[in-house]
Amino acid sequence: MANFVLRVYGGLQSLIQSIRLCICVFLDSIANVSYPYMWSFDTRIRSLTHVPKHIFFTGGLNSHNASKRVSYSRRLSAILAAAIDGGVKLFTLYSSHELWHFEEINALLLSLTNELKRLGYTPFISLAVKTVDTQLFKSGTESTESDDESDGLLTPLNILLLSPAARPGNFSRADAIIQLLDIRNSHGSYISHLAQYAGKDFSYSNMVEGFHGLAMDTSGHFIGYPDLYLSFSKYQIPQVHNCMPWMLRxxxxxxxxxxxxYNVQSFWRDLVKYNKARQRRADITKNLD
Structure with a gap:
């Protein structure tokens, strides 16, 4: 009898959670129709006291299906563009079970370019496969100056898209960084990477050389652990499997x-939740002093 009651209770909880999720998705879809024509993400985010500086996305970000890949890229690009417009400069996209492929990266790059243009920017997005040319953004900015008058009204924006195999470098010229991580950068790969230094003399710089996600920006401009971890899952379970522990710190x-x-309105609702949670933490810490 007790097991039956527990099963019924668990089923009711799942049903209530599903209904609540459907309501939130429906309301967010309605509110998102007016973006960016009737409300600006940049204006809204100014009302928040606490804004994440580094946002970590994971859970079903990529797909082998062409139509789904385009749809996912558009939604993710809209969120990234809104966050960049709001002042967030560092993002991590982690594929915990699959590799990032060129088709997915290219779809993301094209969608992000279109979304930023829609928000009034002239984006110059550079994809760094292994090494980064520090002069890239200078040539990109100069190229925007030669555009027609309509493009001259747009704000130039330099964005660096780092592949999972990219090496650390001086990224201070970039206005925003989006680093892609996958199973090649997982916790298991990290342990294997450290194993080759067992019993040897090595420095920290040599140890992290070539391993993505530790200290990518050597200039110190973009250093920082993720503040907000967004996990996309229909099971409402955090996708932390194989994630690097320092990313969860x-x-x-x-x-x-x-x-x-998920859309821009959903993202805004999560930022409001983040702001409230950080404010509660700050209030508790202040009361303890």
Whole structure:
């Protein structure tokens, strides 16, 4: 009898959670229709006291299906563009079970370019496969000056897209960085990477050389652990499997619906939740002093 009651209780909890999720998705879809024509993300985010500086995305970000890949890229690009417009400069996109392929990266690059243009920017997005040319953004900015008058009204924006195999470098010229991580950068790969230095004399710089996600920006301009961890899953379970432990050190983990049901309004709602949680933490810390 007790087991039956527990099963019924668990089923009711799941049903209530599903209904609540469907309501949130429906309301977010309605509110998102007016973006960016009737409200600006940049204006809204100014009302928040605490804004994440580094946002970590994971859970079903990529797909082998062409139509789904385009849809996911558009939704993710809209969120990234809104966050960049709001002042966030560092992002990590982690594929915990698959590799990032060229088709997915290219779709993301094209979608992000279109979204930023829609928000009034002239984006120059550079994809760094292994090494980064520090003069890239200078030539990109100069190229925008030769555009027609309509493009001259747009704000130039330099964005660096780092592949999972990219090496650390001086990225201070970039206005925003989006680093892609996958199973090649997982915790297991990290342990294997450290094993080759067992019993040998090595420096920290030599140890992290070639391993993505540790200290990518040598200039110190973009250093920082993720503040907000957004996990997309229909099961509402955080996708932390194989994630590097230092990426979870300071982040608040939010469970989100699948990326196909997530939009800019949903992202704004999570930022409001993040702001309230950080404010509660600050108030508690202040009262303890």
């Amino acid at each position: 300071c982040a608040m983990i939010f469970m989100c619906p699948p990326i196909r049901h």
